[in-house]
Amino acid sequence: MKHSSIVGGSTAKRVIRCPGSVKLAADAPPRPTSKYAEEGTLLHEAMAQYLFDSDKHQDIRQGLTEAQREKFDAAIMCLEELDPHNKMDMWIEANVHFGDLLPDVFGSCDVLGRMGDRVIVLDWKFGDGVPVQAEENEQLMFYAAAAMRTPLYDDVFKDAREIECVIIQPPFTRRWLTGFDRIRQFERELLHAVKTALKPNPPLSTGEHCRFCPAKPLCPEMTGEAARVLAAKAREVDTEQLSAYLEMADRLEHWIADVRQFATELLEQNISIPKYKLVAKRGVRKWADEAQAKAALLAHLPESEVVETSLISPAQAEKKLKKLKLTLPEGSVVSVSSGNTMASEDDPRPPVLLIGQQLTKALGKLV
DSSP states (O other): OOBOSSOOGGGHHHHHHOTTHHHHHHHSOOOOOOHHHHHHHHHHHHHHHHHHOGGGHHHHHHTSOHHHHHHHHHHHHHHHHHSTTSOOEEEEEEEEEOTTTSTTOEEEEEEEEEETTEEEEEEEOOOSSSOOOOTTOHHHHHHHHHHHHOGGGHHHHTTOOEEEEEEEETTEEEEEEEOHHHHHHHHHHHHHHHHHHTSSSOOOOOSGGGTTOTTTTTOHHHHHHHHHHHHTTOOOOOHHHHHHHHHHHHHHHHHHHHHHHHHHHHHHTTOOBTTEEEEEOOEEEEESOHHHHHHHHHTTSOHHHHBSSSBOOHHHHHHHHHHTTOOOOTTOEEEEEOOEEEEETTOSSOBOOOHHHHHHHHHHHHO
């Protein structure tokens, strides 16, 4: 996750929208780290270790808390869904740069991949807050544009027809398919922003991009807004009322959970709810028959690689077999969902067919 001090993947959106933030951020005092940032760094490192050597899967998990293990396992599952047959060639923590076009501008892409005629640019997000979208994501476009300028990755882009930008924010995978023209257009936008940032008195602009800007306390645009609020004589905070609001928020959180649970139960009873549907939770790949799978794997791999404390997972077996240019035996793996969950009608997953209940109702009408 290395990036230059001028602009990197995580700051590209801000620099394009507010070129003046570059100089302000350089003068700002270092921001203290947070537990969320530390957890994100830890999970990024865990994923990199796993992708470099999946045999250390269990060792990596032992260094994580239970909540972190859930995110780690979910991220692996999302990656398996993206590349179900383990056919993607991957470059982990790929160091990319813009060469002579933008000297000293570089970054580190979590995963740069090639699958068929498609280039994959993937970034892990482990925060629980606002969902990060892949479409028109400046960070991913920064990595794609920089990788195209990095000679080391010429073969990744050779004869490629399209570029897919992917955000894996467990348990969700968000994908956006784009072309080389859009990435080149982004590169021109970035080049213009950086040149503007290096001029005297570059323009400042406030907006959504200010959220993580370290220069907010120094920014005249931000302080100007603060001054306008003060000039409007905003009322002082009523702490008694704020306390009441917090109690109300606690009650509302429980109420929201109950509403979701009640709606899910109605959908499971085949009662339709406008704009919502019941979908299967993400499936976990499991062995259809562990004994048969173990016997098949032992025909190609030593027992020490097939059995750790238990039979290795299909994903681990697939990686080991790939090195031998072999694939999993047909029919040896099944995908098992852990249950159903409610989702909005625009969710890409198909609705669950409650066949058992439908048959019971149909038979009941015949009696």
